[in-house]
Amino acid sequence: MVTAWERPSPHVAELIRQGCELLLGAPEGLFDQVDDATLAGADPGILADPALVEAIRRTNRANLLHWARANLEDPGARVAPNLVPGTVAIARDLVRRGLDWSSLDAYRTGQNVAWRAWMGLAFSLTHDPDELSELLDVTARSIFTFVDETIAGLGEHLQRERDRLRRGTHAERLEVVTLVLEGAPISQERASSRLGYALDGPHTAAVVFSDAATPDPGLLERAAEVLARTAGARRPFTVTGSAASLWVWLPGEAGPDREALARELPALPEARIALGPTLPGMAGFRRSHLDALAVQRLLHRTSPDVRLATFDDVQVVALATQDEERAREFVERTLGALASGPAELRDTLRTYLREEHNASATAKVLFTHRNTVLNRLARAEELLPAPLAGRALPVALALEVVRWVGAR
Structure with missing residues (x-):
């Protein structure tokens, strides 16, 4: 049941509006603080994927701007939870990476940083103790309720996504791939059988990803098909890494033809490709993927115009x-x-x-x-x-x- 929502006095409402104008006027410093706090204790599985890290950064910004803009328009009113597609995609990615509810605790950490920054603003807006008390009381309730309801909404999406994946094959595929990548004691034969992909031959791993705020999953799939075609493989083996990235393995000794792949890239707008080396067996499946992730991390740091790189291109820089x-x-x-x-x-x-x-x-x-x-x-x-x-x-x-x- 939704309880009555007490509105602030007209003067405090104006102070809230002034604070939001200041916040929206120079938000980058606060964004950086929230990002640092949110990611400091994040699961290593999140930090290893720059596309997922960037999605979390975008979500932090979206949440802060959503709350500030709502209070600029109607100071002190109840702020609806921020459950736009980009934010909901984070919950989906957490499930697909095998993560759970505890991963949403990072929102609490970001909330605390934002609240400390807002308190600093509040003390600059008024020195009247009664006004300051009301201002902090109203905005504390607003911020904490907004975050609580956003997390609750994300939790519902997370549970629905988990139920959906349990009915499909992605959960098992990701589970087995994770075991292989972590070097767990699973035999090559058993892993191959469960994946439907032979691990005894040579493989070339790739990470296909996009920097777009709302990437097109079909684009990533098409890029994986192009990779397979230029490598002479019948089809790629893929696992969804996040909403913005697709993990790909290509069987065969040759690997993709780089010149042919470069010719195909103009038809794949916004797709970027990080290629690992071609290596044999289950150990090669793992090592090539880890090297492709290292390439992705460096591609993510450089100009968006650089859309294709191999481990040979960046190996020395990755070490350095x-x-x-x-x-x-x-x-x-x-x-x-x-x-x-x-x-x-x-x-x-x-x-x-x-x-x-x-x-x-x-x-x-x-x-x-x-x-x-x-x-x-x-x-x-x-x-x-x-x-x-x-x-x-x-x-x-x-x-x-x-x-x-x-x-x-």
Whole structure:
């Protein structure tokens, strides 16, 4: 039963409106605080999937903006739970990843951070003790009720999704794949039988994902079919990683033809593909997938224009950035001002080093004139803290790190 909802006095309602205007005027700092708190204690299965992490970040923003905009329009009124498709998709993804109700506790953590920030705003709006008491009482009830009802609604969706998956094959497929990926004591024969996919041969794993707020599941499936076609496989073996990602395995020794795959990408708008190496057996099934996830994490950090990458492309960077803070320190020491200088200078120098210091070959790769390359190289070397001679290897590595992870 819905109890009566007491409304604030007109003056406190105006204070709430003013607070929401301030909140909506500069929300990024609060977003970052809520994200950090929400993800700090998240399940490792969530943190391993950048698409799922990004979906949680979007949900945090959606919830904060939903509450603030509702109170800007009607201060102190009851705020309806935020159960839009993007938010509900999170509950679906948690179930598909084998996670449970405890994963929704992160919303409470985010709520506490948001409440502390709102209290700071409240104390800046009035120094009258009676007004402050009413303001905090009304907004505390509003925020906590909003979060309670949103979590309850998500819980209902979570339970319905769990019931639906129990009636289907995805739950069993994900369960067995998870056992294989975690190195659990399940035999290759039994795992192959339960999956309907032979684990004794060579495999190439891939993660097909999208950065879109509401990705098209059909697009991810089509991308998986294209992967299979370019690898000469009859069909891909797939598991839904999240609403925005699809885990794919392709049988066969060759793996996808990269040039053919690149030609197909324009027909798959918003799809991005991270490819692992081709490796044999159940251990290869696991290792290739983990490597594909490492590629996905780096793809997620770089420009959306980079839509396809293989483990060979990023292997050195993946190793170098396991301690990201130390990697950034290395970049700053090695590149100096070039680390944050014009991107075209870094790209030209990186290509020049890849082409074994051949300016003509660099110009061909970059579709530009040789003199342009030489001019850019001279400008790039002016930004380096020390001459390039004798430092080609560390400079090349630092440039790769910046390309995939970005400057500080």
